[in-house]
Amino acid sequence: MKALALYRRVIALSMVWTLAACGGSSPSASGATASPLDVQTKTYPELVVGFAQIGAESEWRTANTRSIQDTANQLGVELDLSDAQQQQENQIKAIRSFIAQGVDVIGVSPVVETGWDEVFAEVKQAGIPLILLDRNADVPDDLYSVRIGSDFVEEGRRACGEMARLLDGQGSIVILEGTQGSAPMIGRGTGFQECLREYPGLQVLDSQSGDFIRARGKEEMAALLRTHGRSIDGVFAQNDDMALGAIEAIEEYGLQPGIDIKIVSIDAVRAAFEAMIAGKLNATIECNPLLGPLFFETALHLANDTPVEKWIKPIEGVYRQDTAAQELPRRKY
Numbered sequence: 001m002k003a004l005a006l007y008r009r010v011i012a013l014s015m016v017w018t019l020a021a022c023g024g025s026s027p028s029a030s031g032a033t034a035s036p037l038d039v040q041t042k043t044y045p046e047l048v049v050g051f052a053q054i055g056a057e058s059e060w061r062t063a064n065t066r067s068i069q070d071t072a073n074q075l076g077v078e079l080d081l082s083d084a085q086q087q088q089e090n091q092i093k094a095i096r097s098f099i100a101q102g103v104d105v106i107g108v109s110p111v112v113e114t115g116w117d118e119v120f121a122e123v124k125q126a127g128i129p130l131i132l133l134d135r136n137a138d139v140p141d142d143l144y145s146v147r148i149g150s151d152f153v154e155e156g157r158r159a160c161g162e163m164a165r166l167l168d169g170q171g172s173i174v175i176l177e178g179t180q181g182s183a184p185m186i187g188r189g190t191g192f193q194e195c196l197r198e199y200p201g202l203q204v205l206d207s208q209s210g211d212f213i214r215a216r217g218k219e220e221m222a223a224l225l226r227t228h229g230r231s232i233d234g235v236f237a238q239n240d241d242m243a244l245g246a247i248e249a250i251e252e253y254g255l256q257p258g259i260d261i262k263i264v265s266i267d268a269v270r271a272a273f274e275a276m277i278a279g280k281l282n283a284t285i286e287c288n289p290l291l292g293p294l295f296f297e298t299a300l301h302l303a304n305d306t307p308v309e310k311w312i313k314p315i316e317g318v319y320r321q322d323t324a325a326q327e328l329p330r331r332k333y
């Protein structure tokens with residue numbers, strides 16, 4: 001560890017507020033109120049962090065990458081950020097290169113849940129703390145230090161609750177799923193299905209994968225409309241980008257999104273608020289991408305051998321059309 005002991009006192013002073021508030025009560029963890037780290041006057045020039053990002057599939061991901069880069073710049077931390085272009089093998093290569101460089105902390109947002117045991121064991125063997133940022137991995141707990149990210153199952157439950165409210169508990173739904181095998185795709189699907197059991201009048205007609213990408217959401221929604229036509233009452237899109245694509249497909253099909261077909265999605269990006277204001281999207285469940293401050297604070301704690309919670313969750317809300325105009329100016333992503 002490079003001279004990190006020198007920073008112990010300043011970290012202790014500046015960080016207490018953040019992790020004490022984690023697990024659901026940190027104001028810095030809300031998408032509406034997230035602010036840069038409260039340590040702008042301090043820098044940590046000797047900390048080196050490697051982060052293996054997934055790619056740039058969505059507005060959420062772009063905001064997440066920006067949050068990580070901006071926070072590193074504010075803190076003066078050296079960040080080696082790699083873009084895996086949606087390929088797990090690229091993320092594995094990046095992690096191995098971070099080990100070879102001897103970085104102080106490694107972060108990764110695993111593109112899919114499985115297949116990480118070997119490389120995570122190598123990180124552990126090298127004695128480098130590992131942070132799972134955003135997505136989780138299906139590995140034993142001792143193979144990583146901490147996960148910082150949303151409760152995807154709860155997001156799926158919330159989406160189902162919104163859909164049940166919009167359809168008054170009766171109707172046929174189609175699902176646009178994210179990347180197959182990814183933690184948010186699995187978690188959101190599980191939570192949605194689990195909550196659907198409380199609504200016997202709601203049934204899932206069909207599900208297709210749109211890979212969390214807007215153009216793919218449009219393509220799959222157009223195909224679903226060709227197959228099921230007017231039988232579709234609701235769309236659960238597992239992220240906002242796919243919902244925005246679905247809106248275009250529904251309009252091209254000659255129906256009114258948000259009215260003829262109710263749409264609920266996840267992320268709460270600015271474009272989703274604009275679509276709600278236009279009456280085309282009915283609700284969005286927040287999934288906060290502004291994780292840079294929590295990531296680096298946690299990295300500093302780990303580099304100093306300070307214990308942290310195993311799962312740090314941002315606080316997140318549910319947004320509907322009726323408050324969208326009021327909320328939009330407050331959105332940070």
Ligand code: AHR
Pocket residue numbers: 057058059060061134135184212238239240241266267287
């Ligand atoms: O892992 C978070 C998900 O990944 C977001 O919901 C989605 O937009 C992104 O691509």
